[in-house]
Amino acid sequence: MKPEVFFAPLVRGMFIEKTGGPWTVAYESGALAGTGAPAGADATAGAGGATDFTAGIDTSNEKIAAGQLSSAFAASGFAGENKIPLRVKITSGGNGYVYLTAPDYAGIDCIRKGRQKTAWDIPEKSPGTADFGASRAAVVKNRAALITGGAQGFGEEIVRGLAAAGALVFIADLNKTGAEKLAAALNREYGRTLAFPVEVNVADETSVQNMAETIALTTGGLDLCVSNAGVLRAASILEQDIGSFRFVTDINYTAFAIVTKHCGLLMKAQHAAAPSWAADIIQINSKSGLDGSNKNGSYAGSKFGSIGLVQSFAKELVEYSIKVNAVCPGNFFDGPLWSDPEKGLFVQYLNAGKVPGAKTIADVKAFYESKVPMGRGCTGPDVIRAVLYLVEQLYETGQALPVTGGQVMLS
Ligand SMILES: NC(=O)c1ccc[n+]([C@@H]2O[C@H](COP(=O)([O-])OP(=O)(O)OC[C@H]3O[C@@H](n4cnc5c(N)ncnc54)[C@H](O)[C@@H]3O)[C@@H](O)[C@H]2O)c1
Incomplete structure (x- = not known):
């Protein structure tokens, strides 16, 4: 090193x-x-x-x-x-x-x-001290946070939410231009340097190691790692080519382990000098990590498996005061995965006739919304509340927290 x-x-x-x-x-x-x-x-x-x-x-x-x-x-x-x-x-x-x-x-x-x-x-009251929920956002103020896949979708929402709460955010993405644009926009909006773009391929260990080094040299360490980058290739198991199955497993499952390894090493080193400081690793999982998904086995399997990793990493890394948890959001209908006008899932499902009787994108959306007891899709603020809760909560690790409007309930 x-x-x-x-x-x-x-x-x-x-x-x-x-x-x-x-x-x-x-x-x-x-x-x-x-x-x-x-x-x-x-x-x-x-x-x-x-x-x-x-x-x-x-x-x-x-x-x-x-x-x-x-x-x-x-x-x-x-x-x-x-x-x-x-x-x-x-x-x-x-x-x-x-x-x-x-x-x-x-x-x-x-x-x-x-x-x-x-x-x-030295400030009298340390910034970042939890305020018993009165101002949960304070728990991340001035802390260093990494968000993989931070250039768009849920990742961008989490980046924006953490920046608004006063965190320093590393926007790590395969999409270098997207990460750079978002970082520049945030630094302009807040009138100070708080966002740093980092090009990374989370499935490539050397690339992830370089990312961890960049973080060490920029802020000295890391308090929160949000492993969010993920992909979906829906297909019947009878038809899916195994290369596509492996691709989903590589990004959603193996890459989470790679990111945990290198961010965990950085957090462990910081802990050697700050034994009373807690750090967090949070995987953005899915409701499909808690409940199987029809014709989407590669995705659901990678997410179920990741919860096994979360529990195992949590047991191991507690020694270094690193909590490891997952957030399991419901469908983000307003994000690009569903709403992209050309390749979004709504268009795909409409064209494939997946929703019987649906004639428009609005019909497809209404069909999926009706499956949620709270009648709507998951949003960025829903996920950010869960992330901030997990950071604030010092007495919990190894959990998979559903944020699904009641669509998936833990037993
Ligand atoms: N969209 C949903 O409805 C939904 C629901 C539940 C959970 N999730 C989960 O939330 C996470 C984000 O999903 P999204 O829908 O916002 O995705 P998205 O496709 O909108 O964005 C994913 C981002 O990750 C980046 N990325 C992809 N592969 C990468 C790699 N190898 N290395 C680095 N960056 C990479 C992309 O460039 C992109 O910026 C995923 O883990 C997904 O499984 C999404």
Whole structure:
């Protein structure tokens, strides 16, 4: 592992542990070369500049390294001052690794522009503390969140919801242009940097590993991973070509494991320095993960199987305070999967005569809505409420939470 990736979650975890709230730790690549102090830095503890960890840090074991960093910080003088430095520099193997630190990404931008000259005061009440439901959105404020498949559909809804709640969002998608456009639109809308596009193919482990490294270098760590990217190829098992069956299994099932592995490693490293901090992995599953789906076995099987992964990963990762849960939404009729005017499921079902007597798209939609006790499809806000609940709820893991308007009920 690259040293700059190894150190990032440890530095972030150290400040999370000290303050009880999320911190942004951005690797400053421009200051990497050599061991000299970065421009404007002041290695004197208590000033606004860098805390310099020149002691050798063990890069073979994250727990030992976290302890060494924490001791070096305690000795720096900042510890007694209730302040967090603007910069941290770690010297290891003859190189200096410099990170900028701030309570949010806007603070990182301020340091880069030279507007923040003194160390950060630690806020009295840590941002992100749950407020007993009065303001559930507060639980993700300033936290780092990843949403795979975030460029459109449910993923885009979750990205927008988390951004509105004040989270930093990594929009990770195969559709690079879509992710870039959405990130630019959000950064414009909020007037600050809070969204980062990342090109990824979740089924390719190298690509996912690169994504996790990008996250480590941008925010220092990760608090919430929403594994949302998914595909559907409906077909009878008597007719489906097995390549298409495998494709669905690869993206919906195996890729969830790949994403959990690499985000889990990043969260585990952060936990080595912040043992009291909880992180979340949430898979966007489906009502078809709880109830079989006619002529859609590849999809339902991949979603049922993923709930087995959720339960197993939850039992394993609880050791690192990582909760693993699934949200199982009902049909998102207003999203592109159903409503795309050319290839959406409504058009496909109308043309295939799947709904007896249906003459228009509205007829097909009404047929499917009538299957839901609450009479409508699932929406982005329905799913976001479930995501925020799972983050806020510290005493639950390994669950599959239906959000189906009563269409699927747990027994
Ligand atoms: N739409 C629904 O009615 C519905 C209902 C229940 C559950 N879900 C689940 O919600 C999730 C999102 O579904 P949606 O309907 O919003 O999908 P969508 O097709 O509208 O969007 C999926 C996004 O994932 C991206 N993506 C696809 N393959 C990828 C890959 N290999 N790597 C990275 N990104 C990839 C796409 O580019 C796209 O941006 C899926 O897991 C799906 O199973 C959807």
